[in-house]
Amino acid sequence: MNALVALPVVIPMIVGALSLALWRSLPAQRVLGVLGTGALLAASVWLLITVAREGVLVMHMGEWQGPFGIVLVADLLGAIMTVLGAITGFAVAVYSIGTVEESEEKFGYYPLLHLLLAGVSGAFLTGDIFNLYVWVEVLLVASFALLTLGGERAQMEGAIKYVTLNLLSSVLLLAAVGLTYGMFGSLNMADLSDKFAQTEEHGLITVIGMLFLVSFSIKAAAFPFFFWLPASYHTPHVAVSALFAGLLTKVGVYALFRFFTLLFDQDVGYTHNLLLWIAGFTMLTGVLGAAAQFEFRRILSFHIISQIGYMIMGLALFTPLAIVGGVFYIMHHIIVKANLFLVSGAAYRLCGTYELKHLGGLYRSRPVLGLLFLIPALSLAGMPPLSGFFAKFIIIRAGVEVSAWPIVIVALITGLLTLYSMVKIWAEAFWKATPDNAPAPPQASGPMWPLYTAIGGMALMTVIIGLWAHPIYELAHTAAEQMLDPAVYIEAVLGETR
Numbered sequence: 001m002n003a004l005v006a007l008p009v010v011i012p013m014i015v016g017a018l019s020l021a022l023w024r025s026l027p028a029q030r031v032l033g034v035l036g037t038g039a040l041l042a043a044s045v046w047l048l049i050t051v052a053r054e055g056v057l058v059m060h061m062g063e064w065q066g067p068f069g070i071v072l073v074a075d076l077l078g079a080i081m082t083v084l085g086a087i088t089g090f091a092v093a094v095y096s097i098g099t100v101e102e103s104e105e106k107f108g109y110y111p112l113l114h115l116l117l118a119g120v121s122g123a124f125l126t127g128d129i130f131n132l133y134v135w136v137e138v139l140l141v142a143s144f145a146l147l148t149l150g151g152e153r154a155q156m157e158g159a160i161k162y163v164t165l166n167l168l169s170s171v172l173l174l175a176a177v178g179l180t181y182g183m184f185g186s187l188n189m190a191d192l193s194d195k196f197a198q199t200e201e202h203g204l205i206t207v208i209g210m211l212f213l214v215s216f217s218i219k220a221a222a223f224p225f226f227f228w229l230p231a232s233y234h235t236p237h238v239a240v241s242a243l244f245a246g247l248l249t250k251v252g253v254y255a256l257f258r259f260f261t262l263l264f265d266q267d268v269g270y271t272h273n274l275l276l277w278i279a280g281f282t283m284l285t286g287v288l289g290a291a292a293q294f295e296f297r298r299i300l301s302f303h304i305i306s307q308i309g310y311m312i313m314g315l316a317l318f319t320p321l322a323i324v325g326g327v328f329y330i331m332h333h334i335i336v337k338a339n340l341f342l343v344s345g346a347a348y349r350l351c352g353t354y355e356l357k358h359l360g361g362l363y364r365s366r367p368v369l370g371l372l373f374l375i376p377a378l379s380l381a382g383m384p385p386l387s388g389f390f391a392k393f394i395i396i397r398a399g400v401e402v403s404a405w406p407i408v409i410v411a412l413i414t415g416l417l418t419l420y421s422m423v424k425i426w427a428e429a430f431w432k433a434t435p436d437n438a439p440a441p442p443q444a445s446g447p448m449w450p451l452y453t454a455i456g457g458m459a460l461m462t463v464i465i466g467l468w469a470h471p472i473y474e475l476a477h478t479a480a481e482q483m484l485d486p487a488v489y490i491e492a493v494l495g496e497t498r
Contacts, residue, residue, distance in 0.1 A: 004050060005059040005072040007043040008082045008121035012036065012089075016114030029110040030097055036114060037093040040121075041086040048079040052475070056482075056492035058127070066493045067188030071127035075489050076479035077327065081124040081254050084334045087461070088246040089117045091454040095342055096239045098450035099349065104149045104237060112149075116142035116243070123251050127493055128187045129177050136173070136219070136251065140166055143248060146240045147232065158232035165228040169218035176211035183208070190493035193262050193486055202266045209264035209271055216259070220252030222312060223281035226305045230289060233304070234297035234354070238345030241297060245304055246338030250330060253311050257326065260315060261483040268318055275316035280407050283309030283414040290421045296344040296354040296429065299421055300337070303380065306414055307333050313407055314395050321401065323480035324473065325394035331472060332387040332465060336376040339458035343373045346451045347429055352439040356425065361434035368452070370430045375459040377426065379466065381419035387465035390473070 015036030022028040051057055051074050061070040074082070093113065100109055119139030126132050140163075147159045181187055183204065184195045196205055214225070221229040229249070233241055256275075264271055286306025293299045311333070314326020344354060346369055351359050363370035379386035382393075392415060399408040465472055482488060 002057050002059045004043070004047050005057050005074045005125060008040060008047065008086065009072070009118055009125065011040045011043055012114040012118040012121065015039070016111045016118065019111040019114060020108075026102060026105050029105065033093040033096065033110045033113060034090070037086065037090040037117070040117060041083070041090045044079070044083040044086040044121075047074055048076075048083050051076055051079040052478070056489055058492050065495065066127065067186050067191035070131060071188065071493055072125045073127035073190075073489070073493055074125055075482050075492075076475065077254070077257065077483060078124045080327065080331065080475065080479060081250070082121050084250075084331060085117060085120045085124065085247055087458075088243060088334060088338045089113070091338065091342070091458050092239050092243045094450050094457075095242070095345070095454035096450070098446035098448060099239055099345055100237060100446075107149055108145070109149060112142045112145050113243070115139075116146065116247075120247050120251060124254060127189055129180065129189060129192075130187045132255065133170070133173050133177055137170060139248070139251065140170065143244065146243075147236045149237060149240070152235075155235045158235035161228045162232040165218055165225065169215045169225075172211055172215040172218075176208055176215060179208050179211070188493065189258070189262055190486075190490040193490055194494070196263055196266060205264065206267050206270060209259070212259050212264070213256070213271070213274070216252045216255045217278065218252070220249050220256065220308055220312075221305050222252075222278050222308055223285055223305075226282065226285065226308075229305060230298060230301040233301040234295065238297070238341060238348065242338045242341035242345070245300065245341045246334045249304060249308060250334055253308060253330060256312065257315055257323075257483065261323070262486050262489065272316050272318045275312055276404070276407055279309045279313035279316050280410045281309075282306065282312060283410055287414045287417040287421070291417055294356045294424075294428075296347060296356065296359070296425065297341065298354075299425060300340050300344060303418060303421065304337060306418065307337065307380070309414065310392065310395055310411065313411065314398065317395075317398050317402060317404060317407075319398055319402060320477075320480055320484060322395065322398035323483055324476045325391065325398050327476040327479050328394055328473060329391040331476065332379065332391040332462075335458055335461050335465070336379050336388065339376045339455060339462070340373075340380065342451070342455050342458065343369070343376070346448075346455065348442075349448070349451065350441055351429075351434075352441045356428035358435060358438050359429035360432045360438065361430075363430040365434075369455075370426075372452075372455045372459050373430065374426070375462055377422040379462050381422050382415045383419070385466045387462050387469070387472075390466065390469045394473075 019029050057074045059072040119135050122135030218225040290299045290302035314322045379388035382388045
């Protein structure tokens with residue numbers, strides 16, 4: 001069963017290679033895109049069920065036991081993240097049938113989509129920090145190519161900002177990896193956790209931890225390194241924007257959760273208080289930026305930043321309930337945020353613009369789309385009984401329990417301003433009458449049903465997470481227990497070599 005850990009990485013790589021082999025057959029690539037991401041979703045769900053039932057799964061490459069060989073590790077956090085990545089990839093593949101133009105497909109849209117999903121899954125499942133760097137670079141290459149498909153000026157400007165900051169992040173990550181290996185002679189995360197606990201050089205460990213913190217904060221678009229995201233996420237094709245919004249920053253968030261529970265927990269008073277400050281400023285800067293915008297995707301891009309703050313808040317508080325809230329929030333947010341970008345693409349398909357002042361009348365002409373917007377929008381704002389309400393409630397309650405009143409107040413203010421932004425989009429794009437100066441809708445070549453199918457499926461998941469929150473909570477609770485007591489993770493990876 002341990003070979004099951006490799007499937008979420010192997011499947012998209014094989015499907016991506018097949019897509020390249022079918023370069024001249026775009027219909028075959030579309031079908032393969034849906035089937036391949038569907039297979040990835042099935043394998044990821046199978047992996048999650050197996051890990052929940054049997055515990056941590058480890059695959060040692062070439063039968064080389066850790067810490068000497070390359071390992072893939074699936075604990076509950078990694079398995080949950082892999083499923084969320086597969087859900088987003090499948091929804092985007094279905095959505096792409098009705099939105100991606102042939103000119104973009106001819107330049108490798110589907111192979112790049114699968115390569116990005118392979119990189120994301122690899123980052124979630126790797127057991128050593130160097131291969132985390134490798135998988136992050138894989139998804140960075142794929143994301144850069146997807147960002148520039150179409151070659152428009154705005155795309156190239158956004159891509160330059162995106163790549164520049166992410167390459168800086170990668171340099172810092174590689175430097176931190178090198179320093180870690182130079183000090184401890186190992187890159188295996190389970191082995192490093194043991195060695196960090198045994199050393200007395202806590203100051204040096206904290207310094208290395210700060211390098212990792214800066215690197216992953218850039219990738220997560222946390223304060224003060226967030227400015228690349230709203231400058232780039234609104235520029236590519238909307239399907240690419242949705243994929244990025246759901247997954248790419250969450251790789252950075254996942255790495256922060258992994259490293260600052262498994263490795264850097266020796267000086268919690270310093271590292272996690274710093275994370276708490278980062279969380280608060282990330283929430284405020286993101287939500288205030290969104291409040292000032294009047295372009296659909298720019299508003300959503302700034303709200304990615306603000307919502308990252310809630311996730312980091314859960315990690316920074318570092319209590320069992322707070323970690324549960326952080327994991328729950330990640331599960332909620334990936335689904336909701338990707339879906340809101342998909343809705344923005346449907347609005348563009350119908351009205352020909354993302355500018356709110358030129359949008360209008362969508363509720364009267366497309367009431368179903370209006371309902372499908374309200375579900376993720378109200379969930380993002382934290383309205384009951386949707387998924388966002390329970391995610392925010394758990395995190396805020398965790399803050400109240402430890403009397404962290406400043407961050408609790410910031411979280412509540414951020415929630416109110418998020419509701420303001422969602423109401424602004426509703427009033428401008430859906431409720432008001434169609435303006436006289438509205439542009440003509442673009443000439444669409446694809447059908448509308450893939451758009452409604454993807455958006456409806458993601459909206460249904462948001463409702464399910466809200467109405468059946470208890471099983472999701474229990475899953476997040478077990479994942480939090482594993483993170484706060486990593487002995488099972490370490491034993492599964494090292495075994496007799498420990």
